[in-house]
Amino acid sequence: MTIFKHTAGALVILLLVTASCSGTQSGDFAVSPLPQEIDLRDGAPFVFGRRTAICAPEALRTIAVLLADDLEEATGRRPKVSDTKGNIILSTDVEYPAEGYRIDCSKDRIAITGGSAKGVFYGTQTLYKALPVSFKGSAALPAAVVEDAPEYPYRGFMIDVGRHFFPVDYLEELIDIMALHNINVFHWHLTEDQGWRIPVPGYPKLTEVGSYRPGTIIEPGSTQYDTIPVQGFYTREEMEHLVRYAADRQITVIPEIDMPGHMLAALASYPEFGCTGGPYEVTGRFGVFADVLCPGKDATLEFARAVLKEVMEIFPSEYIHLGGDECPKERWKECPDCQARIRKLGLKDMPGKTKENQLQTWFMGQMQKYLEENGRKMMGWDEVLEGTPNEDVTVCAWTSPAAIYRSASEGHPTVACPIQHLYFSNRRFNELTGRESIGRVYGLDIVPPQLSPDQRQNIIGAEACIWTEWVADTEKMEWEMLPRIAALSELQWGSERDLDAFLPRLRKMTELYDRRGWNWKKDIAEAWEQTP
Ligand code: ACM
Numbered sequence: 001m002t003i004f005k006h007t008a009g010a011l012v013i014l015l016l017v018t019a020s021c022s023g024t025q026s027g028d029f030a031v032s033p034l035p036q037e038i039d040l041r042d043g044a045p046f047v048f049g050r051r052t053a054i055c056a057p058e059a060l061r062t063i064a065v066l067l068a069d070d071l072e073e074a075t076g077r078r079p080k081v082s083d084t085k086g087n088i089i090l091s092t093d094v095e096y097p098a099e100g101y102r103i104d105c106s107k108d109r110i111a112i113t114g115g116s117a118k119g120v121f122y123g124t125q126t127l128y129k130a131l132p133v134s135f136k137g138s139a140a141l142p143a144a145v146v147e148d149a150p151e152y153p154y155r156g157f158m159i160d161v162g163r164h165f166f167p168v169d170y171l172e173e174l175i176d177i178m179a180l181h182n183i184n185v186f187h188w189h190l191t192e193d194q195g196w197r198i199p200v201p202g203y204p205k206l207t208e209v210g211s212y213r214p215g216t217i218i219e220p221g222s223t224q225y226d227t228i229p230v231q232g233f234y235t236r237e238e239m240e241h242l243v244r245y246a247a248d249r250q251i252t253v254i255p256e257i258d259m260p261g262h263m264l265a266a267l268a269s270y271p272e273f274g275c276t277g278g279p280y281e282v283t284g285r286f287g288v289f290a291d292v293l294c295p296g297k298d299a300t301l302e303f304a305r306a307v308l309k310e311v312m313e314i315f316p317s318e319y320i321h322l323g324g325d326e327c328p329k330e331r332w333k334e335c336p337d338c339q340a341r342i343r344k345l346g347l348k349d350m351p352g353k354t355k356e357n358q359l360q361t362w363f364m365g366q367m368q369k370y371l372e373e374n375g376r377k378m379m380g381w382d383e384v385l386e387g388t389p390n391e392d393v394t395v396c397a398w399t400s401p402a403a404i405y406r407s408a409s410e411g412h413p414t415v416a417c418p419i420q421h422l423y424f425s426n427r428r429f430n431e432l433t434g435r436e437s438i439g440r441v442y443g444l445d446i447v448p449p450q451l452s453p454d455q456r457q458n459i460i461g462a463e464a465c466i467w468t469e470w471v472a473d474t475e476k477m478e479w480e481m482l483p484r485i486a487a488l489s490e491l492q493w494g495s496e497r498d499l500d501a502f503l504p505r506l507r508k509m510t511e512l513y514d515r516r517g518w519n520w521k522k523d524i525a526e527a528w529e530q531t532p
Pocket residue numbers: 325326381398
């Protein structure tokens with residue numbers, strides 16, 4: 001038995017050992033994200049052929065069928081799936097970490113054992129990605145044992161469907177991309193100043209008015225509008241369908257209703273929930289807007305709870321994201337209802353926290369309480385730290401790497417998503433090409449070194465975000481996601497990171513993207529030439 005560490009040299013040896021066997025083309029297990037351990041064994045490879053079949057107990061049937069789909073795409077032959085016979089054997093063993101797995105590959109069989117269905121699923125993803133992308137004759141995999149488990153439990157990807165609308169059948173494809181990269185959270189940003197995408201019983205104008213805008217500014221900073229309407233919302237059935245589709249791929253959908261800021265579409269529908277009473281409009285401009293929900297009015301809280309009630313009925317996720325970002329306080333300072341609420345609550349200006357900051361904390365706290373009464377937990381963007389939220393609030397630290405430190409050191413479970421590294425829609429960073437473009441994601445250390453060992457435990461994972469102000473179509477969406485999502489997946493999974501060793505794995509991923517017809521950011525290919 002040879003144990004290979006994840007060095008460039010080891011990968012070369014692995015390729016040499018497994019490269020050829022007459023009439024077959026062997027793949028290798030050094031996929032992306034790179035598994036923790038790959039031990040090559042003596043012996044002949046497993047060759048995929050007519051007798052290849054998948055054996056899985058009923059509880060793993062969905063995963064087995066998805067694997068059959070993948071193997072059909074990769075090898076041209078669809079394996080049978082049954083619970084009695086087969087040479088690709090799926091099973092669970094609680095001795096493994098829940099999301100971990102072991103692949104034991106030999107001439108006669110491939111056994112994938114996971115700590116739970118999740119682990120089995122990640123084993124099947126590694127198997128699929130390990131296969132050669134193009135070959136003559138038969139595809140094969142080398143005799144080997146792979147042992148793997150992720151470092152972080154939260155491996156997220158966020159997509160904003162407020163600025164531009166993407167239908168559910170396309171979101172399924174994006175879920176497929178996420179699943180291929182072992183991502184386990186789809187953070188669905190459902191409401192924005194520019195569009196409201198979820199119907200709520202009792203508030204029909206949210207979709208009648210709030211899901212439509214007549215046009216959009218033609219370029220950043222412009223005051224000129226196009227005349228292309230942007231509209232759309234998801235039916236409850238569509239959202240429930242997407243939750244199931246994602247769950248089959250071991251992905252939890254975490255919905256976000258961004259409050260109390262970024263609410264212009266809701267205010268255009270129901271002006272009575274704003275401080276001034278409007279009129280407001282669903283905007284075709286981008287930025288941060290002064291008009292936000294009025295927490296001084298009881299009706300606003302009743303409205304927000306009605307939205308969350310519907311959200312909790314549709315989405316079974318433990319976490320519900322309540323936003324909390326970019327909420328200017330100027331209207332609250334002038335609003336008699338907000339000021340009356342501040343007086344009633346006895347809120348006072350404190351160093352670094354105005355009474356309006358604390359009003360936001362109170363409002364978010366009311367919503368948090370409502371979620372918790374219903375057995376859920378609150379997530380928010382790092383501006384929620386401007387108040388004094390309790391430690392149960394999970395924070396998506398986006399404004400800077402320093403915000404990751406602040407959130408984790410103040411005791412919050414923390415998801416790292418700093419704009420400087422993980423906003424794939426950032427226009428400045430999208431100008432980067434080759435190694436620089438990939439390195440900006442791949443080189444991020446999501447655990448600030450100043451954190452104590454205890455505080456480090458608060459970093460639960462990382463997430464990349466695509467904001468869709470300037471993403472109006474699927475081509476641009478995929479261009480922003482791919483292939484940087486592969487770099488993201490390695491830091492989320494905790495793969496040993498070495499950019500030079502990663503680039504060949506990344507290149508293979510781009511061949512897979514081509515096979516699937518996905519539009520990846522081609523200028524990143526410069527990186528292959530830049531590899532020493
Ligand atoms: C954000 O980018 N406003 C969370």
